[in-house]
Amino acid sequence: xxxxxRFSSQIRSFFLRLHPFRKLSVFLYDHFVPRGRKLKxxxxxxxxxxxxxxxxxxxxxxxxxxxxxxxxxxxxALLFGALYSARQNRGIPSNLxxxxxxxxxxxxxxxxxxxxxxxxxxxVTIRISPKAYTSKQAQALLDQAETQLQKQLPGRNESxxxxxxxxxxxASLLDGVISAEYTISPYxxxxxxxxxxxxxxxxxxxxxxxxxxxxxxxxxxxxxxxAVVFPPALTDREQFSADLDTALRAADSSDPTSDxxxxxxxxxxxxxAWSRPEGPFLTILFILTILLPALFWFQKDExxxxxxxxxxxxxxxxxxxxxxxxxxxxxxxxTIKGAFSRICSQQDALQHGSSLPSGAGKDSIQxxxxxxxxxxxxxxxxxxxxxxxxxxxxxxxxxxxxxxxxAAYENFGRRCGLPTYIKLGSLLAQNLxxxxxxxxxxxxxxxxxxxxxxxxxxxxxxxxxxxRMLFPMxxxxxxxxxxxxxxxMLSF
Numbered sequence: 250x251x252x253x254x255r256f257s258s259q260i261r262s263f264f265l266r267l268h269p270f271r272k273l274s275v276f277l278y279d280h281f282v283p284r285g286r287k288l289k290x291x292x293x294x295x296x297x298x299x300x301x302x303x304x305x306x307x308x309x310x311x312x313x314x315x316x317x318x319x320x321x322x323x324x325x326a327l328l329f330g331a332l333y334s335a336r337q338n339r340g341i342p343s344n345l346x347x348x349x350x351x352x353x354x355x356x357x358x359x360x361x362x363x364x365x366x367x368x369x370x371x372x373v374t375i376r377i378s379p380k381a382y383t384s385k386q387a388q389a390l391l392d393q394a395e396t397q398l399q400k401q402l403p404g405r406n407e408s409x410x411x412x413x414x415x416x417x418x419x420a421s422l423l424d425g426v427i428s429a430e431y432t433i434s435p436y437x438x439x440x441x442x443x444x445x446x447x448x449x450x451x452x453x454x455x456x457x458x459x460x461x462x463x464x465x466x467x468x469x470x471x472x473x474x475x476a477v478v479f480p481p482a483l484t485d486r487e488q489f490s491a492d493l494d495t496a497l498r499a500a501d502s503s504d505p506t507s508d509x510x511x512x513x514x515x516x517x518x519x520x521x522a523w524s525r526p527e528g529p530f531l532t533i534l535f536i537l538t539i540l541l542p543a544l545f546w547f548q549k550d551e552x553x554x555x556x557x558x559x560x561x562x563x564x565x566x567x568x569x570x571x572x573x574x575x576x577x578x579x580x581x582x583x584t585i586k587g588a589f590s591r592i593c594s595q596q597d598a599l600q601h602g603s604s605l606p607s608g609a610g611k612d613s614i615q616x617x618x619x620x621x622x623x624x625x626x627x628x629x630x631x632x633x634x635x636x637x638x639x640x641x642x643x644x645x646x647x648x649x650x651x652x653x654x655x656a657a658y659e660n661f662g663r664r665c666g667l668p669t670y671i672k673l674g675s676l677l678a679q680n681l682x683x684x685x686x687x688x689x690x691x692x693x694x695x696x697x698x699x700x701x702x703x704x705x706x707x708x709x710x711x712x713x714x715x716x717r718m719l720f721p722m723x724x725x726x727x728x729x730x731x732x733x734x735x736x737x738m739l740s741f
Contacts, residue, residue, distance in 0.1 A: 270321070274313035278306065290550060293557035296636075296666060312549045316542045323538035330534050334527060341523045344512035349379040355425045364489075365520035372526060375497055377510055378425025387465040394427035394463050395472055402459070402474060404444065409459075409476035415491045416444035416476075420502035422463070428502055432460040438478055443495025445488070446481035454479050492517035560636045561667060562706075567637045568669050569703040572696035580689045585658070585677055586648060589641050596638045640664055655681050669699060 282288070291305045298304035341360070349356045356377040363370040403409055404417035416439060418431045433441045438448040438457050448455070454477040463470045496513035503511065512523050571592070578588035640661055647657040655678040662674025673695070680688045 270314045270317040271310070273317060274310045277313055278309055282309070290553050292666075293553050296560055296664075297553065297556045308553070312546065315549075316546050319545055320538070320542045323534075323541055327531070327534050327538050330531050334531055341512065341525065344514065344523055345509045346377060346512065348377055348508055348510055353379045355379060359526060361524045361526050362493075363522040363524070364516070365522075370522075370524070373493070375512075376501070378421045378501055378505065387468045390423060390426050390465055391463055391468065391470045394422040394429075394465075395470065397422050398429065398461060398463070398472065399474075402461075409474055412439075412446070412476050412478040413481060415446060415481075416459070418442070418444040418461075418498070420498035421505070425505075426465065428464045428505055430462045430464070430502075432462070434458050434460070440495065442499050443491050445491040445495065446478060448478075450478055450480045452479065489516060489519060492519070493521075496521075562710075563635060564637055564665055564667055564670065565706055566703060567635055568667070568673075569696055569699040571637055572673070572692055572699055576689055576692040576696055579692065585681070586645075586654060589645060593638060593641050593645060596635075637665070654678075669702075 288305060288309070290308070294305045294308045298308075346358065356379075357374055358377065359372050359374045361370040362373040398419070401417050401419055401422075403412075405414040406412050406416070418441070419429060421428050431441045431444075433439045435455075435457065438450070438455055439445070439459075440447050457476050457478055459474040459476055461472045461474070463472065493513075493516040496516045500511055500513050512521075514521055574592050575585075575588050578591055579585065583591060643664065644657050644661045647660065648654055652660070658674045658677040658681075660674070662671035665671070665674075676688075676691060676695075
């Protein structure tokens, strides 16, 4: 049975041929990468691709193409999000906001405020009290509200005996449970809705009486406070804030039993326009537009480094097996080239299922036990897991193309990149040049030494695997303990 390419690989190849950014990636690579320059991942890409022609260029073209593709997708999403956000109507119809229900906490909402004559809007946080409570605990709540009002009434002033800043006249107390109304006499000194100082005062001070009417459903309580007011020291901004606070409190206390609140259209004499602020959607999308292509770019490099590392590990593990095969075949009378050809043909037979890996006849595979064993070996040792056979094919192709055998063996060792294979290539080349005898003995000695290294490497891999299994085993232990302890605890 022939090895068919994976479906995902077919889709990927088809996509690359039709990729709209393919020509752009070729232009960028050809104009910004100097010809003949060795890039950072050139060795890793060549090793993983078994030194195919233009493998480095193909790798970077694919990476640039996909990076451009991801960037275009995220840019299109960002543009769509911006257009969608611009088309959204964030205005507040009739300046109406839904009030919290009975017994719920007060609602705080941040809105964009655009005052008449201002080019830019500002964010203002407003507080909306809930619907009115029942009167079951009204008397106790009035006591608490009176205590709270005594603390809040001075506002920024140190005491009521020295009033220079607006009084704090909350329209509600105890998180909206108690509503409050104020009467300040004499009239025209302090605005009884905002607490701002509005009269023309002297430095000697003007005594006033503040009468607060606290209400909770049918119950009322009148609290009186004496104060002395001096000329205010307010800037235009502070005056606007005081007017805005007055307008908001008046709007909040206008009808506390209604489902909605009418936001004020004026703060003093300044017209107001209200709208809801934009959410963080566009900001998050912009960050992803920059971050995802960069993550993809570096992820491709890390994946290539991991493949190169895996290839070196597999070459190291296959070294002892290759030496034993060479020793047996050369000892049986084959030349070095013939031994490599036989090893390659056996691997092809194993890969395509035409013969047993041990070289047994085709009739022996008809036996069910032998057939099952052959399938197990075939599945456990695919070609992709043994890159050394790809290097052997390149070695045989070089010899067929006219490269001297000595140079081909040395090239084989350098392509593998490991000291053991470089030593093997030099040993084979030296045997051909000098005609020294005893090659079989040297290979056999090297094979036994490599076998010890193979066992050490396998043991280290096993130790790493056991460390990786430690965390799942701890999770399983915790699960078992929970299964045992939870029923026992629930039974008490």
